Ligand SMILES: Nc1ncnc2c1ncn2[C@@H]1O[C@H](COP(=O)(O)OP(=O)(O)OP(=O)(O)O)[C@@H](O)[C@H]1O
């Protein structure tokens with residue numbers, strides 16, 4: 406039973422990170438039908454920015470929670486600025502081009518950002534400090550859940566609820582949904598579609614950066630390539646849940662996290678990624694639109 | 706000064722020229738109809754006015770100001786709304802949310818609520834359906850919603866693209882009656898594109914005939930209804 410709980414929480418933690426990144430994939434896909442392959446790199450940049458800011462602040466004698474908060478704020482803003490810029494440089498000029506062109510541009514952006522960090526930093530893993538304060542109320546449960554796991558799950562839950570409320574209840578959120586359903590019609594009603602698309606990239610990038618900081622804190626080390634596999638897993642999660650669907654991204658992330666956790670825990674730890682992709686293939690055969698995806702095309 | 710004036714407007718899709726130098730003018734308070742065969746360029750004319758298919762040459766003046774190079778959202782802000790061909794209701798937004806999208810650029814929430822009630826009084830069925838996704842409405846209901854959504858912007862000029870297409874005669878008569886009513890009660894100027902020339906020429910004040918990207922005839926509706934060519938080509942007589 407203890408082992409089961411441990412795996413359950415491990416899967417929830419992993420799944421939360423996948424979900425945070427998957428949200429960005431799914432939002433961007435919902436609006437412009439692009440798989441933003443550079444999204445995983447935004448997550449990696451978020452982690453790197455947090456590391457750099459945290460190191461500088463620590464050098465100046467700051468400690469504890471204030472370092473974490475400051476580093477996170479800077480990293481989220483920085484990643485959001487990157488997401489915004491990537492869209493402006495790599496995707497917006499190709500908006501009228503055939504669909505393959507922005508996709509290739511996205512892959513190019515991903516390679517560029519990885520190599521940029523590789524050259525500007527190093528190819529080695531860098532240690533990432535654990536900036537979380539101790540959470541004594543978790544002590545009785547320390548066999549199953551540590552502070553970073555707790556914070557990851559809590560942050561993901563809060564971010565998902567906040568995002569859902571934003572999309573469901575605000576004027577801009579409504580405009581996002583309208584733009585996703587019929588961009589031309591949204592324009593005819595006065596929506597500045599470029600601004601909506603930019604907002605989507607900014608929000609998605611901010612969430613990815615949060616994921617990057619959390620996982621770096623959890624794992625304790627980062628390098629330039631961490632965005633690649635995380636990006637592919639999160640993309641899998643988004644497709645699994647139904648790409649374009651926000652609850653789908655979260656559900657897909659959790660399903661993937663648990664699959665990996667239980668499969669490696671009970672079967673074999675050598676094939677972690679194999680289980681993930683077997684699950685993807687299985688779900689796509691049974692439900693091609695994903696778990697919560699709309700089976701009919703919603704474009705008019 | 707006319708409310709809207711097109712002067713020698715030419716619009717292209719790639720290398721295909723859809724509008725070959727169109728000039729027309731609409732005075733405030735008028736209902737103008739634009740009739741023409743399939744592919745004549747009627748929808749293109751409306752999309753050109755709205756900035757979605759900006760013209761390669763020519764001028765478009767709205768209240769005397771040039772708008773031919775303005776962004777679509779800027780044109781909506783100035784007071785032009787369109788009900789496009791095929792209604793284009795947001796299928797997964799509710800009726801209320803679709804209406805809210807119509808008022809996207811407005812901030813006056815009490816007036817917005819008042820306008821919504823006014824439109825619900827014109828189309829009571831929409832009030833009944835207000836929590837339903839737009840995609841679940843019938844064709845006629847969707848057309849009512851599309852017109853209401855455009856009116857939520859409180860436009861000075863309303864562009865309507867074939868509002869009667871695919872509707873039962875009873876419903877299209879209702880739609881036309883309300884177009885007239887909006888024009889009279891709200892002083893909304895209307896540019897109406899129609900295949901059903903018979904109905905259109907009966908509610909409009911003046912009309913233009915578009916053929917192959919060019920205006921070939923214009924005049925008040927009584928003249929056009931009496932014109933032999935119009936009778937033969939568009940009224941099926
Ligand atoms: N997006 C487009 N790309 C290329 N050509 C187009 C496009 N839209 C319209 N056209 C062409 O421009 C011409 C005018 O089309 P438009 O849609 O304005 O006609 P219409 O008068 O509205 O016709 P209908 O009564 O069938 O709606 C047609 O020859 C059409 O094929």
Ligand SMILES: [Mg+2]
Nearest residue numbers: 747748749790
């Ligand atoms: Mg048309």
